[in-house]
């Protein structure tokens with residue numbers, strides 16, 4: 001696992017945008033816990049950091065498709081999955097698996 005940030009940097013309003021090797025990922029604060037996802041929407045690569053988060057559901061700004069950040073499932077297309085990464089908190093450090101979950 002790789003350190004990508006600190007808990008003190010997270011806010012419920014907007015995700016943290018960080019690099020994970022050559023990938024860009026987002027760290028959301030969901031129900032008080034960090035959730036790591038791909039930065040681009042699996043539909044047509046929309047910028048998910050500009051999406052709207054309501055509870056555990058993130059709505060993509062480009063076409064309004066919704067993704068559950070806990071499961072990765074897409075409401076509009078059950079075959080589409082938002083890529084997520086395992087996260088561990090160690091003290092204030094946020095550690096993320098370099099391999100998608």
Ligand code: FES
Nearest residue numbers: 041044046060063
């Ligand atoms: S690019 Fe995200 S819904 Fe189309």
